[in-house]
Amino acid sequence: MAKPASQFVCQDCGAVTLKWAGKCEACGAWNSIVEEAGRQEIPKGLSSGKGRKIEFVGLEGSSAPLPRMLTGIGELDRVCGGGLVPGSCLLVGGDPGIGKSTLLLQATAALSANATVAYISGEEAVDQVRMRAVRLGHAKAKVALASATSLRDILASLDGPDTPQVVVIDSIQTVYADNIESAPGTVSQVRACSAELIRLAKRRGFVLFLVGHVTKDGQIAGPRVLEHMVDTVLYFEGDRGHQFRILRATKNRFGATDEIGVFEMTDRGLSEVANPSALFLAERRGNVSGSCVFGGMEGTRPMLVEIQALVAPSTLSSPRRAVVGWDTNRLSMVMAVLDARCGLALSGNDVYLNVAGGLRIAEPAADLAVAAALLSSASDIPVPADMVVFGEIGLSGEVRAVAQADTRLKEAAKLGFAQALVPSRPRKDKGAGGGGSLKIRSIGHLQDVLELFQPK
Ligand code: TYD
Numbered sequence: 045m046a047k048p049a050s051q052f053v054c055q056d057c058g059a060v061t062l063k064w065a066g067k068c069e070a071c072g073a074w075n076s077i078v079e080e081a082g083r084q085e086i087p088k089g090l091s092s093g094k095g096r097k098i099e100f101v102g103l104e105g106s107s108a109p110l111p112r113m114l115t116g117i118g119e120l121d122r123v124c125g126g127g128l129v130p131g132s133c134l135l136v137g138g139d140p141g142i143g144k145s146t147l148l149l150q151a152t153a154a155l156s157a158n159a160t161v162a163y164i165s166g167e168e169a170v171d172q173v174r175m176r177a178v179r180l181g182h183a184k185a186k187v188a189l190a191s192a193t194s195l196r197d198i199l200a201s202l203d204g205p206d207t208p209q210v211v212v213i214d215s216i217q218t219v220y221a222d223n224i225e226s227a228p229g230t231v232s233q234v235r236a237c238s239a240e241l242i243r244l245a246k247r248r249g250f251v252l253f254l255v256g257h258v259t260k261d262g263q264i265a266g267p268r269v270l271e272h273m274v275d276t277v278l279y280f281e282g283d284r285g286h287q288f289r290i291l292r293a294t295k296n297r298f299g300a301t302d303e304i305g306v307f308e309m310t311d312r313g314l315s316e317v318a319n320p321s322a323l324f325l326a327e328r329r330g331n332v333s334g335s336c337v338f339g340g341m342e343g344t345r346p347m348l349v350e351i352q353a354l355v356a357p358s359t360l361s362s363p364r365r366a367v368v369g370w371d372t373n374r375l376s377m378v379m380a381v382l383d384a385r386c387g388l389a390l391s392g393n394d395v396y397l398n399v400a401g402g403l404r405i406a407e408p409a410a411d412l413a414v415a416a417a418l419l420s421s422a423s424d425i426p427v428p429a430d431m432v433v434f435g436e437i438g439l440s441g442e443v444r445a446v447a448q449a450d451t452r453l454k455e456a457a458k459l460g461f462a463q464a465l466v467p468s469r470p471r472k473d474k475g476a477g478g479g480g481s482l483k484i485r486s487i488g489h490l491q492d493v494l495e496l497f498q499p500k
Pocket residue numbers: 138139140141142143144145146147176179180309310311312313314
């Protein structure tokens with residue numbers, strides 16, 4: 045038998061080539077191609093073989109939905125779509141040191157009150173995990189703990205009559221299958237190990253958590269392929285300089301993907317943040333120019349955050365634009381609209397934009413708040429401290445309605461805001477509903493905002 049030739053696999057996108065190259069032709073990544081052993085022969089002529097006939101059934105069936113398992117950590121349950129589905133696989137990604145192991149240890153400890161759970165660490169020794177458990181106050185939790193990296197051993201231990209109901213593998217990059225020659229953490233290893241573990245999870249009906257490392261540019265390391273194999277992909281993000289951590293679902297077969305969970309990292313582990321708006325606004329100082337409170341939504345939950353802008357004269361030939369927590373292109377667009385439609389030229393200024401608290405905002409609804417913060421900083425006139433702002437800006441300067449305005453207004457009213465700068469609403473739910481006690485200033489064009497920033 046011919047010796048299986050080696051193949052070259054891009055560790056970023058999983059593309060396979062026959063020879064090594066410095067740059068992956070498929071995804072354009074540099075220096076990501078690694079030699080892996082064992083190119084598989086492509087099987088031929090399957091159609092002539094004898095297969096077993098599949099039985100088709102109707103969509104309407106009698107199988108009762110499985111009850112979801114609650115972890116007891118409300119934020120985690122919500123991001124998962126209301127609890128864990130037995131037999132499902134969740135991939136938890138995030139930067140090193142962001143708190144993945146901490147979160148999963150807390151979750152397993154909480155789950156162990158009502159379910160059998162196993163925590164398999166390939167990165168830390170049992171004693172290290174124990175030390176962490178003591179710090180988290182879960183030293184007495186009934187978690188089956190092991191330090192293992194061999195897939196064969198892990199499968200043998202989990203496949204039995206006493207299979208735990210929840211299994212955590214921390215991390216999938218440390219697990220290796222001994223029938224594959226590549227090093228642990230390579231695409232073929234990660235793919236093969238995950239496939240085996242997921243198959244076992246489906247067969248035995250346990251919930252499988254896989255921890256995945258992320259690369260410099262924020263992808264789960266190696267395989268995007270892994271994201272296709274699992275049911276749910278959770279990213280744990282946040283600035284290590286901030287104490288807030290955001291758990292975000294980017295894929296979920298059993299729930300919505302725009303939900304986020306907010307945690308705070310304390311010296312006793314992660315604690316849930318039930319009212320993120322209050323926390324994000326906690327350090328706001330009223331009546332300073334360049335600050336504006338945005339009435340945002342994250343999934344089904346309203347979230348107020350402070351947007352800060354600083355416009356300063358620049359000595360550089362191409363002035364600096366620095367954005368934290370928002371899209372740089374979107375900032376350029378808002379600035380271009382301010383320039384073309386409102387005559388606010390910022391081309392000679394450095395512009396800094398920051399979303400306070402370390403949250404990352406993706407909503408276009410923040411446009412108006414960004415514009416207000418920029419105008420406020422440029423004119424040195426503060427946005428009223430009790431005003432909340434949201435609305436999308438179009439290229440002609442029109443301010444467009446955004447979804448769930450009432451929910452946003454309700455949250456603002458709850459937190460003691462008195463006025464709101466919002467898009468004029470074409471629909472008839474005007475002013476009614478959530479707004480309540482708020483004084484609503486509805487505007488149709490960006491020019492209407494300018495009067496807020498006229499010197500008195
Ligand atoms: P960890 O869960 O080990 O991160 P990951 O598994 O994602 O790599 O988190 C480690 C960080 O969290 C570390 O920088 C210290 C911090 N931490 C606390 O601040 N308080 C705690 O109680 C714990 C356990 C960790």
